[in-house]
Amino acid sequence: MMKKKKHKLLKYCCVAIGVIVVGILIAEGVSSFRRGKVDTSKGIKIIKQAEKGNVTAIENKIEKLEEKDQTQKKADERENEDTDKNYKAIFANSVIMGDSISEAFTEYDILNASSVIAKIGVELDELDDQVAKVEKLNPQVIFLSYGMNDIIATRGDTKEFVKQYDALLEELNKKLPDTKLFVNSIFPVQQQEIEREPVYEKLADYNEALRELCDKRQIAYIDNTDLVSDSYYEEDGVHFKADFYPYWLNHMAEVAAL
Structure with missing residues (x-):
């Protein structure tokens, strides 16, 4: 009889410990999920800003190179024209x-x-x-x-x-x-x-x-x-x-x- 009671008590203790552990894991999971959501949002925003900045910088560089190329072409055309005069x-x-x-x-x-x-x-x-x-x-x-x-x-x-x-x-x-x-x-x-x-x-x-x-x-x-x-x-x-x-x-x- 005593053995059965001990076995039963041990079983309850294991269940209680399991519930506590699961509770802790769920709480940590929810907290991590919430924290992760905030961090992800900020991260995405930073990435988008960085991408936008990089694209703008690249576009500006391309535009300047195109302007320089056009200026050089005009200078070359003018030089050739001058030579022929x-x-x-x-x-x-x-x-x-x-x-x-x-x-x-x-x-x-x-x-x-x-x-x-x-x-x-x-x-x-x-x-x-x-x-x-x-x-x-x-x-x-x-x-x-x-x-x-x-x-x-x-x-x-x-x-x-x-x-x-x-x-x-x-x-x-x-x-x-x-x-x-x-x-x-x-x-x-x-x-x-x-x-x-x-x-x-x-x-x-x-x-x-x-x-x-x-x-x-x-x-x-x-x-x-x-x-x-x-x-x-x-x-x-x-x-x-x-x-x-x-x-x-x-x-x-x-x-x-x-």
Whole structure:
């Protein structure tokens, strides 16, 4: 009888322990399930955000590469087009007057000598010989490109610069009344040249004064400010390499409808 009671009690204890264990497992399972649900939601959100960020970044990179490719294609097309142009023929009835920057047109054999009247270091108050030469040539179009040396000569005095440039325009109008005049802006210089000649910090003021003079006289002003990039400059930060000149000629020809 005692053995049966002991066996029965042991059986109840085992059942009770089993119920407790199952309860614990169920509770842990529910808790884990709940925790897992929250973690999964957050994880999915993070993953989606990461995927979205990666896709956006990739799309931006692809877009930039496509833009770069298109820019390069246009540059190549323009370069090929420039190579095929006969600038000596296009500017046969034109003359470019200027300083050493303009003189490079003949040094690089891009234009005929009859289309360029230029001299190294020349200033606006030293142009008697150049004016006499251009009068004899009597071109249909004159492109003027002065100012780089005059910024130093006038030491930042834009009024004196405008006075001298205005006198040149007046003289050309009198001697060549049927010739159309175009005035090039002064090209920017690199920082190293500004450090060497601080007066070049006023270069933009000179160009603005020159633009106002052209507006007053109703003469076409050719803005070259954005035409150049660092790769075109010689080591001195002022003069240009040969491959720059076709771009400048294209710009002048476009404005003058040559």
